Amino acid sequence: MTTKTPRRGAISATKQALSVGDVARRSGVAVSTLHFYETKGLVQSWRNAGNQRRYTRDVLRCVAVIKIAQRTGVPLTEIREALAALPDSRTPTAADWRRLSERWRTALDERIAQLTLLRDQLDGCIGCGCLSLSQCPLRNPGDVLGGNEED
Amino acid sequence: MTTKTPRRGAISATKQALSVGDVARRSGVAVSTLHFYETKGLVQSWRNAGNQRRYTRDVLRCVAVIKIAQRTGVPLTEIREALAALPDSRTPTAADWRRLSERWRTALDERIAQLTLLRDQLDGCIGCGCLSLSQCPLRNPGDVLGGNEED
DNA sequence: CTAATTCCTCAAGCAAGCTTGAGGTCAAAC
DNA sequence: GTTTGACCTCAAGCTTGCTTGAGGAATTAG
Numbered sequence: 001m002t003t004k005t006p007r008r009g010a011i012s013a014t015k016q017a018l019s020v021g022d023v024a025r026r027s028g029v030a031v032s033t034l035h036f037y038e039t040k041g042l043v044q045s046w047r048n049a050g051n052q053r054r055y056t057r058d059v060l061r062c063v064a065v066i067k068i069a070q071r072t073g074v075p076l077t078e079i080r081e082a083l084a085a086l087p088d089s090r091t092p093t094a095a096d097w098r099r100l101s102e103r104w105r106t107a108l109d110e111r112i113a114q115l116t117l118l119r120d121q122l123d124g125c126i127g128c129g130c131l132s133l134s135q136c137p138l139r140n141p142g143d144v145l146g147g148n149e150e151d
Numbered sequence: 152m153t154t155k156t157p158r159r160g161a162i163s164a165t166k167q168a169l170s171v172g173d174v175a176r177r178s179g180v181a182v183s184t185l186h187f188y189e190t191k192g193l194v195q196s197w198r199n200a201g202n203q204r205r206y207t208r209d210v211l212r213c214v215a216v217i218k219i220a221q222r223t224g225v226p227l228t229e230i231r232e233a234l235a236a237l238p239d240s241r242t243p244t245a246a247d248w249r250r251l252s253e254r255w256r257t258a259l260d261e262r263i264a265q266l267t268l269l270r271d272q273l274d275g276c277i278g279c280g281c282l283s284l285s286q287c288p289l290r291n292p293g294d295v296l297g298g299n300e301e302d
Numbered sequence: 303c304t305a306a307t308t309c310c311t312c313a314a315g316c317a318a319g320c321t322t323g324a325g326g327t328c329a330a331a332c
Numbered sequence: 333g334t335t336t337g338a339c340c341t342c343a344a345g346c347t348t349g350c351t352t353g354a355g356g357a358a359t360t361a362g
Contacts, residue, residue: 021338031339032321040319050328052339071269076319101273108270112263118222119259122252172308182309183351191349201358203309227349 017054020045027063034063041080042066058091065100072108168205171196178214185214192231193217209242216251223259 024031037043038053043062045053062083069079082100086092175182188194189204194213196204213234220230233251237243 019338030321033319035341036320050339051341052328068269068273070319072266072273105270105273108266108273112266112270115223115259115263115266118219119256119263122219122223122256122259170308181351184349186311187350199358201309202311203358221349 016057017048018057018059020053020055023055023059023063027060029063029067037063037066040076042076042083056091061092061097065097069100069104072104073111074104074107167208168199169208169210171204171206174206174210174214178211180214180218188214188217191227193227193234207242212243212248216248220251220255223255224262225255225258 018026020031020034023034027034029037034043034053038045043055043059043066045055045059048054065083066076066079069082070076074082082103085099086096169177171182171185174180174185178185180188185194185204189196194206194210194217196206196210199205216234217227217230220233221227225233233254236250237247
């Protein structure tokens with residue numbers, strides 16, 4: 001009874017095609033998100049006879065990577081580009097993923113450095129009153145604003 | 152000739168009311184942004200006889216603080232709440248600002264810690280292949296997703 | 303006084319990242 | 333074989349943080 005006709009979610013033991021619901025359950029994102037990612041070119045699928053999406057198991061890692069990248073602050077368009085650099089026809093290898101990792105690792109390092117600098121400046125500046133002076137490093141991180149004249 | 156009728160931008164020498172344009176120029180944000188912040192309760196102004204906005208110089212520090220808080224990742228609603236905790240009727244003191252600083256400093260510390268953890272895990276995990284395993288720390292940072300069954 | 307700025311108030315739009323809903327099909331459980 | 337649940341395709345909506353534009357009033361330079 002339990003092994004005759006495999007239920008959804010256990011199907012991968014027999015065949016490795018996953019339905020969108022399978023992927024949603026296993027990756028923790030909503031079905032609508034998977035549809036959305038597909039329109040954005042972040043994940044791929046093919047269709048079965050009844051026009052339903054089918055995925056390889058690779059998509060699970062893909063989604064995991066997308067979510068990790070998002071946590072590092074990478075926007076979807078950039079994630080798409082990075083994923084596009086992966087081999088199209090074969091399952092990505094560990095080395096492929098490592099390249100992505102290194103790419104984002106650098107961005108992450110920078111972001112952490114920025115925030116750390118901000119934190120240190122926050123301690124020194126915001127409470128002391130210098131925020132109102134034009135020479136405060138917090139005021140104008142990249143000299144982006146116009147001159148502060150007599151302020 | 153130069154001191155008779157003060158030009159915009161030099162007006163603060165005589166009177167300390169700033170027009171929205173003055174504030175925009177000095178704080179580096181667009182006029183529309185100041186309008187927007189006002190609708191969100193982030194900054195305050197009064198109106199002159201001709202219904203034009205007038206600001207005290209305090210608003211400059213306010214805007215500076217808003218921008219800093221945004222850089223730390225604090226959303227406007229939270230910034231609004233924090234600013235609302237400042238004394239309404241008097242110019243905030245250094246101690247007032249320091250309280251804000253400490254509040255966000257904590258959030259910033261946490262965010263930095265998160266990203267640092269993520270970075271370390273990224274090095275260890277993404278390239279090695281463990282991403283597909285349910286025990287990978289990157290997969291499910293807070294045990295938020297459902298069980299990964301046999302994956 | 304006139305012309306050039308600046309300012310005003312809505313209303314709508316934009317970008318990112320999704321979600322929700324309507325209306326309809328497909329598949330699988332009994 | 334019928335009924336439930338999973339899927340499908342648009343289209344529209346939502347949140348955050350603003351910008352842009354239209355139409356009109358106030359201010360300021362000369």
